[in-house]
Amino acid sequence: MVNKVADEPQLLSKKAGCNSHGQDSSYFLGWEEYEKNPFDAVANPGGIIQMGLAENQLSFDLVEDWLEKNPDALGLRRGGASVFRELALFQDYHGLPAFKNALARFMSEQRGYRVAFDPSNIVLTAGATSANEALMFCLADQGDAFLIPTPYYPGFDRDLKWRTGAEIVPVHCTSANGFRVTRAALDDAYRRAQKRRLRVKGVLITNPSNPLGTAVPRADLDMIVDFVAAKGIHLVSDEIYSGTAFSDSMPFVSVLEVLAARGPRAADYGLDGRVHVVYSLSKDLGLPGFRVGAIYSSNPAVVSAATKMSSFGLVSSQTQFLLAALLGDKDFTRGYLAENKRRLKERRDQLVDGLKAIGIGCLESDAGLFCWVDMSHLMRSRSFEGEMSLWKKVVFDVGLNISPGSSCHCSEPGWFRVCFANMSAKTLDVAMQRLRAFVETSYKGAATIGALRRAAAAPARSMSCPLAMNMKWALRLTPLSADRKAER
Amino acid sequence: MVGKLLPAASPALSHVATSGAHGEDSPYFAGWRAYDDDPYDAVSNPSGVIQMGLAENQVSFDLLEGFLREHPEAAGWGGAAAGSGVASFRDNALFQDYHGLKTFRKAMASFMEKIRGGKARFDPDRIVLTAGATAANELLTFILANPGDALLIPTPYYPGFDRDLRWRTGVNIVPVHCHSANGFQVTVAALEDAYEEAAAAGMRAAGVLLTNPSNPLGTTMKRSVLEDVLDFVVRKNIHLISDEIYSGSVFAAPDLVSVAELVESRPDVADRVHIVYSLSKDLGLPGFRVGVVYSYNDAVVTTARRMSSFTLVSSQTQKTLAAMLSDDAFAEEYIRTNRERLRMRHDHMVAGLARAGVPCLQGNAGLFVWMDMRRLLLGGGGEATVADELRLWDLMLHEVKLNISPGSSCHCSEPGWFRVCFANMSLDTLDVALARMGRFMDRWNKATTPQKEH
Numbered sequence: 001m002v003n004k005v006a007d008e009p010q011l012l013s014k015k016a017g018c019n020s021h022g023q024d025s026s027y028f029l030g031w032e033e034y035e036k037n038p039f040d041a042v043a044n045p046g047g048i049i050q051m052g053l054a055e056n057q058l059s060f061d062l063v064e065d066w067l068e069k070n071p072d073a074l075g076l077r078r079g080g081a082s083v084f085r086e087l088a089l090f091q092d093y094h095g096l097p098a099f100k101n102a103l104a105r106f107m108s109e110q111r112g113y114r115v116a117f118d119p120s121n122i123v124l125t126a127g128a129t130s131a132n133e134a135l136m137f138c139l140a141d142q143g144d145a146f147l148i149p150t151p152y153y154p155g156f157d158r159d160l161k162w163r164t165g166a167e168i169v170p171v172h173c174t175s176a177n178g179f180r181v182t183r184a185a186l187d188d189a190y191r192r193a194q195k196r197r198l199r200v201k202g203v204l205i206t207n208p209s210n211p212l213g214t215a216v217p218r219a220d221l222d223m224i225v226d227f228v229a230a231k232g233i234h235l236v237s238d239e240i241y242s243g244t245a246f247s248d249s250m251p252f253v254s255v256l257e258v259l260a261a262r263g264p265r266a267a268d269y270g271l272d273g274r275v276h277v278v279y280s281l282s283k284d285l286g287l288p289g290f291r292v293g294a295i296y297s298s299n300p301a302v303v304s305a306a307t308k309m310s311s312f313g314l315v316s317s318q319t320q321f322l323l324a325a326l327l328g329d330k331d332f333t334r335g336y337l338a339e340n341k342r343r344l345k346e347r348r349d350q351l352v353d354g355l356k357a358i359g360i361g362c363l364e365s366d367a368g369l370f371c372w373v374d375m376s377h378l379m380r381s382r383s384f385e386g387e388m389s390l391w392k393k394v395v396f397d398v399g400l401n402i403s404p405g406s407s408c409h410c411s412e413p414g415w416f417r418v419c420f421a422n423m424s425a426k427t428l429d430v431a432m433q434r435l436r437a438f439v440e441t442s443y444k445g446a447a448t449i450g451a452l453r454r455a456a457a458a459p460a461r462s463m464s465c466p467l468a469m470n471m472k473w474a475l476r477l478t479p480l481s482a483d484r485k486a487e488r
Numbered sequence: 489m490v491g492k493l494l495p496a497a498s499p500a501l502s503h504v505a506t507s508g509a510h511g512e513d514s515p516y517f518a519g520w521r522a523y524d525d526d527p528y529d530a531v532s533n534p535s536g537v538i539q540m541g542l543a544e545n546q547v548s549f550d551l552l553e554g555f556l557r558e559h560p561e562a563a564g565w566g567g568a569a570a571g572s573g574v575a576s577f578r579d580n581a582l583f584q585d586y587h588g589l590k591t592f593r594k595a596m597a598s599f600m601e602k603i604r605g606g607k608a609r610f611d612p613d614r615i616v617l618t619a620g621a622t623a624a625n626e627l628l629t630f631i632l633a634n635p636g637d638a639l640l641i642p643t644p645y646y647p648g649f650d651r652d653l654r655w656r657t658g659v660n661i662v663p664v665h666c667h668s669a670n671g672f673q674v675t676v677a678a679l680e681d682a683y684e685e686a687a688a689a690g691m692r693a694a695g696v697l698l699t700n701p702s703n704p705l706g707t708t709m710k711r712s713v714l715e716d717v718l719d720f721v722v723r724k725n726i727h728l729i730s731d732e733i734y735s736g737s738v739f740a741a742p743d744l745v746s747v748a749e750l751v752e753s754r755p756d757v758a759d760r761v762h763i764v765y766s767l768s769k770d771l772g773l774p775g776f777r778v779g780v781v782y783s784y785n786d787a788v789v790t791t792a793r794r795m796s797s798f799t800l801v802s803s804q805t806q807k808t809l810a811a812m813l814s815d816d817a818f819a820e821e822y823i824r825t826n827r828e829r830l831r832m833r834h835d836h837m838v839a840g841l842a843r844a845g846v847p848c849l850q851g852n853a854g855l856f857v858w859m860d861m862r863r864l865l866l867g868g869g870g871e872a873t874v875a876d877e878l879r880l881w882d883l884m885l886h887e888v889k890l891n892i893s894p895g896s897s898c899h900c901s902e903p904g905w906f907r908v909c910f911a912n913m914s915l916d917t918l919d920v921a922l923a924r925m926g927r928f929m930d931r932w933n934k935a936t937t938p939q940k941e942h
Contacts, residue, residue, distance in 0.1 A: 013694075016631045016791045060578045067564070067577060074564035076556070084556065085549050090775040091620075091768075126619050126777075127584075130798050137656055138505040142635075163630055163656070163795070201499070232499050274499055282584075289583040289803030291619070305505035309656070312623045316802035317775030318563075 015163060030391075030401040039399070041427065049431045052401040054210065054369045055422040056244065056286040058343040062336050063285065066326060073325040076318065083321065090317040093310050095124040099324035103294060106327040107279060110243050110337065115256040123295040123306040124320070126313035128240045128280035131293040132159045132204075134309045135276055138302050139234050140166040145198040146236070147171050147189045149181045151372075151408035151415070153210045160204070169193045169200070172411045175374075178363060179212055181205070181220055186227050202234030202274075203227065208241040208252055211408050211417035212372045213348075213365030215245055215252040222258055228274060235275045243284025243337065244421075246345035247366030256296075273299040281323065283369060284340070290319045344369070344421060347428070351420040354432035358439050369421040373402075376414025378439065387413040398438045400431055504656055514647060519881075519891040528889070530916065538921045541891045543703065543855045544912035545737070545772035547829040551822050552771065555812055562811035583803040586796050588617040592806040595813035596780060600748075600765060602819055603736045608748035610782065616792040617806070619777040621733050621766035623799040625652045625697075628762055628781055631791050632727045633659045633694035638686040639729075640664050640696045642674045644858075644898035644905070646703045659694070662686045665901045668860075671849065672705055673713055674698075679720045695727030695760075696720070701734040701744065704898050704907035705858045706834075706851030708738055711745045718750060718757055727760045736770030736823060739831035740852035751784055758784035767809065769855060770826070776805045830855070830911060833918070837910040840922035844929040855911040859892070862904030864932060877903035888928045890921055 030052050039047035067074060076084045090096060097119070104117035125131040140146060142165030148156060149171040160166055171189040173179040186203070193200045203224060207216040216224075228235040237255040245252035259271055277296040282288035292315050295306050327333060351371055352362055363372040379386035384406050391404040394416075405415035420428060500506075519541050528536035556563050583589065590612065597610035618624040633639060635658030641649060642664040653659060664682040666672040679696065686693045696717060700709045721728045730747040738744045751758050763782040768774035778801055781792045813819050837857055838848055849858040864880055865872035874896045881894040884906075895905035910918060 012631055012787060012791065013634045013637075015634075016787070055582060057578070057582070060581070063581075064577050071564065075560065076563060082553060084553050085546075088549065088552070088773045088775050089544060089546070091777070126799050126802075133798055138501055139499075141502045141504070142658075144502070158794075158797070163798075201502075234499055287581045289581050291584070291800050291802050301501055301505065305501065308651075311620075311651075312626055312656075313619050313799040314777050316619075316777050316805040318808065319802040319804050322804065 030395055030403065033395055034401045039427065039430075041424075041430075045430075046399065048395065048399045048401050049427060049434075050401050050422065051419045051431060052403045052417070053422050054283065054417075054419050055288065056283055056340070056344070056369050057422050058286075058347060059336065059340040060286060062332075062339060063326070066329070066332050070325060070329075073322045076321060087317040087321050090320075091314060093307050093314060095122070095315070096317060096320040096324060098328065099315075099320040100124070102324045102326075102328035105330075106333055107242075107294075107296070109330075109333055110284070111252075111254050111257065115254055115260060117296060118298075121296055121298055121303055123297075123303055123310055124315045125293040125295060125306075125310050126291040126315060127282060127288070127293040128238065128278050129155065129159050129293070130291075130310075130313035131278045131280070131295045132156070132236070132238065133164065134306050134313070135236055135278065135295055135302075136160050136164040136166050137309060138305045139236075139276075140164060140201040141199075143167065143198065144201045145169045145193045145196075147186065147193065147200060147203045149173050149179075149185070149205060149209075151179070151211050151405055151410035151417075153206060154403070154407045154409075156204075166201075167193075167196075167198050169196075169198065170409050170411075171203075175363075175412055175415075178214070179209075179372075180217070181224060183223055183227065186224070190231065200231065200233055202236060204236040204238065205255075206238040206240070207255065208239075208245055208367030210241060210368060211370060211403065211405075212363055213368035213370055214363065214372075215247070215250055215366050217250075218253045218258060221253060221255050225255065225258055225262075225271065225275070229271060233274070236278060237275065238278040240278065240280045240283050241368050242279065243340070244344055244369055245367035246341045246348065250366040252367055273302075276302060285336075287323075290323070291315060292319065292323060347420050347425065350425060350428055351418065351432075354428070355418075355435075358432070358436045360435075360439075370417050370419040373416045373418050374414060375416055376412075378443065379414055382413065384413045390414075391416070393442075394435075394438070398434050400434065507655075514650075514897050519885055519893065522885050523891045526889075528917065528920075530920075534920075535889065537885065537889045537891050538917060538924075539891050539912065540909045540921060541893045541907070542912045543769065543907075543909050544774065545769055545826070545830070545855050546912050547833060548772060548822065548826040551818075551825060552773075552812070555815070555818055556808075559811060559815075562808050580803050580807050583806075584800065586793050586800060588615070588801065589803065589806040589810055591814065592801075592810035593617070595810045596765075598816070599813045599819055600735070600780075600782075602816075602823055603770070604744060604746050604748065608746055608752055610748070614782055614784070614789055616781040616783070616789060616796050617801045618779040618781060618796050619799040619801055620768060620774070620779040621731065621764050622648065622652050622779070623796075624764045624766070624779040624781045625649070625729070625731065626657065627792055627795050627799070628729055628764065628783075628788075629653045629657045629659050630795065631788055632729070632762070633657065634692075635659065636691060637694040638662045638689075638691040640679065640682040640686065640693055642666050642672075642678070642698065642702075644672070644704050644895055644900035644907075646699060647893070647897045649697075653697070660686075660689075660691055662689075662691065662693070663899050663901075664696070668849075668902055668905075671707070672702075672858075673710065674717060676716050676720060679717065683724060693724065693726055695729060697729040697731065698747075699731040699733070700747070701732075701738060701853035703734060703854060704856060704893065704895075705849060706854035706856055707849065707858075708742060708744050708853050710742070711750075714745055714747060714750060718747070718754065718761075721760055722757055727762065728757075729762050729764060731764040733764065733766045733769050734854050735765065736826065737830055737855060738853040739827045739834060742852065744853070748782075760785070762788060771822075773809075776809070777801060778805065778809065833910045833915075836915070837908070837918065837922070840919075841925065844922070844926040845933065846925065846929060849905075856907050856909040859906045859908050860904065861906055862902070865904045872903045874903050880904075881906070884928075888924050890924060 034048045034050050037047045039049040100119040100122050104119040107117045145167040147169050169189050171185045280293040297303050361374050379390045394400050403417040523537045523539045526536045528538040593612035593615045597612040600610045638660040640662050662682050664678045683693050751761050761784050765780040767778040783789050847860045865876040884890050893907040
């Protein structure tokens with residue numbers, strides 16, 4: 001076949017050709033390496049261990065148990081009679097009422113029933129990916145901006161910007177205060193947006209945070225709500241990890257609780273209409289394949305527009321039916337939430353303890369399927385080049401696919417997101433052993449390990465001076481929670 | 489005491505959110521609402537509105553249900569006794585790879601081949617899964633066109649396109665006008681006119697979008713016409729999207745000529761040809777959200793796959809349907825039986841309408857007929873208008889109690905045509921509808937026929 005360049009069809013759209021799908025970032029490159037050489041305890045014990053995938057694989061047995069006891073849910077039967085036909089035809093973008101009711105109650109239960117969700121304010125979408133994009137289409141015009149605290153989920157670059165043409169302006173957070181969002185940082189981001197002549201339409205937070213693994217403190221939520229109220233903009237709270245909060249001392253607080261606490265004044269100030277929550281069953285229940293996401297908003301115009309838009313990404317009625325039964329079973333959800341929480345905490349502790357023993361510290365976490373790990377002391381140079389070079393070593397030499405902070409737009413090099421809930425305890429052990437071996441051989445022996453260990457246990461120090469070289473890393477391994485706990 | 493503060497207005501939504509481009513203010517949707525308010529039920533509401541505006545296929549559910557009954561492991565993950573074990577639930581629940589389940593893609597490719605009688609081959613690796621054809625069409629539009637560009641679409645066309653292709657994409661539709669004089673077939677002249685119209689409006693034509701078999705016409709495209717369209721897109725160096733969502737519903741000659749068949753004999757055009765498919769019509773499973781983008785262009789496949797992240801098919805559903813469609817015997821029997829039943833329904837409807845004195849365009853596919861009520865619009869002298877058509881439609885909806893789709897909602901260039909569905913109700917209900925039509929036409933004829941001299 002002759003290559004007729006002149007006759008080739010018109011180029012594809014600008015959207016097709018651009019890089020906003022983000023698929024060339026390290027986040028995805030690490031996955032590719034893993035796929036070429038995946039770890040298997042039996043078949044490929046030298047392969048790469050996937051620690052870059054925020055999946056919850058710890059509690060499937062609980063769901064599988066329920067499925068065995070409730071065969072009608074899979075068999076598409078209700079009270080013994082087939083509902084196949086009804087489900088096959090059901091494509092109403094308002095969603096299956098039984099499912100929305102069950103979901104509303106489940107979301108409320110996750111928040112200790114401190115917030116009530118009205119099913120008619122729920123819009124179902126094919127995953128949180130779809131929910132976040134739909135919200136952008138509803139709230140932002142092409143070229144408008146959303147402010148997002150860093151570090152943030154790498155997927156946002158694609159999900160929020162690619163087809164919508166919206167912009168993200170990062171709100172810089174630093175380790176100085178445990179990466180908490182400050183008013184100063186928000187104001188700074190707003191000013192930077194204005195300098196770029198971008199109209200800011202809102203702030204998007206992930207609470208609990210990905211990749212930090214921390215619940216956003218109530219005071220910070222209040223501050224953010226005040227900020228959006230003052231600027232007359234929206235607030236999107238992606239609460240996809242709400243069911244992974246495992247800490248009793250630092251429980252997850254939803255932005256909706258903060259609104260509710262303001263009482264009728266919240267409605268007076270139009271706050272109800274500007275705060276929108278995103279949720280999904282991909283993390284809590286570990287069902288990413290089923291594509292179940294939701295937008296929750298008290299703004300009727302948003303619910304109306306988003307509902308129509310959901311036509312482009314509806315949830316399979318077969319799946320809605322199954323989950324209506326699962327989530328409608330209060331005995332199941334109560335047991336699941338408690339046990340899942342316990343297992344997440346246990347596995348998180350295993351990772352944190354394992355890292356500590358090697359002299360590696362983490363940001364103290366209270367939620368999520370990962371830890372935010374400080375490996376800056378292991379970098380040859382205190383820079384993003386140094387971080388990349390360390391990351392490559394960890395992926396290729398140590399055989400652990402972890403996510404470099406730069407892929408999450410972190411403003412400080414040396415932090416990595418390390419997942420713990422998508423593997424067995426044994427595999428996590430193997431990962432820790434490999435990392436230990438790497439640190440021991442690369443950083444010259446036991447003396448260094450001892451120093452690392454002591455530093456990891458050191459009390460909080462001031463972070464005022466910019467970090468210099470070498471041993472400054474020891475000062476950074478503070479239990480930064482000291483800062484955060486004071487603010488409950 | 490300070491007066492109550494005025495509630496602060498919520499911050500504005502986007503233009504996309506506040507525009508009317510979701511299209512839900514058209515009569516197409518108004519009819520649905522009237523039906524929702526007063527739905528026909530043989531027992532509880534025998535004088536209610538009969539829904540004839542919904543292109544659903546309800547004639548072959550028993551076949552699907554039968555399969556699931558005989559193969560319960562398809563819908564579940566088995567149990568310990570079945571051997572396949574609930575253990576596979578975990579893998580399925582975790583599977584969110586935008587490549588889609590390989591077994592399902594193979595099953596879809598095979599099904600699409602069977603539908604075309606083996607006249608074209610489909611490569612499972614070119615299949616991109618989306619949550620329905622609605623998503624597939626929008627996705628292709630995002631990939632092939634920039635905001636402000638135009639897609640050229642033969643009229644009459646599916647009303648949903650106004651939303652699906654334009655709303656969030658910012659792409660325009662320029663109609664390719666077709667006329668009853670030649671059975672609404674697409675002509676090269678009409679394509680050229682549309683192309684020029686786009687250019688005159690400052691729009692770059694990005695491609696042509698066909699629906700073959702046609703909705704709302706219920707006809708398949710002639711091979712020669714399809715060749716003409718292909719020649720046209722080559723000449724203009726633009727894309728061709730062929731929405732073949734009704735490909736499994738061709739129940740009479742001529743056989744479907746799919747663009748897939750033509751591409752196999754004209755590989756030079758491959759890069760510009762893209763096919764959309766779905767199980768919503770042929771299998772009657774709109775609720776399960778299964779759509780396909782099939783492209784012969786590697787860059788389009790890669791991009792579509794990444795973009796499908798926004799609209800993936802539930803892995804639970806992929807698994808169930810993979811089991812069903814990989815069963816060759818079942819798939820073949822289903823296609824055959826479904827076609828036969830659709831043919832019977834179609835013929836029954838056409839005969840009933842003929843008895844009532846209402847002609848239809850001769851159709852051989854789809855779940856509807858394209859009914860010709862132009863005669864009822866004439867009589868006032870002068871040409872029939874869309875307003876006349878809408879008055880008749882309103883009469884049909886509120887007096888005859890039949891929700892049918894007016895041709896104007898499909899952008900038909902001639903007033904007086906209506907799309908009437910026949911596969912979304914029982915045969916009994918269809919008979920009730922036909923009887924109502926018959927009585928209506930009787931009344932109409934009496935009212936408009938001059939009295940004879942005795």
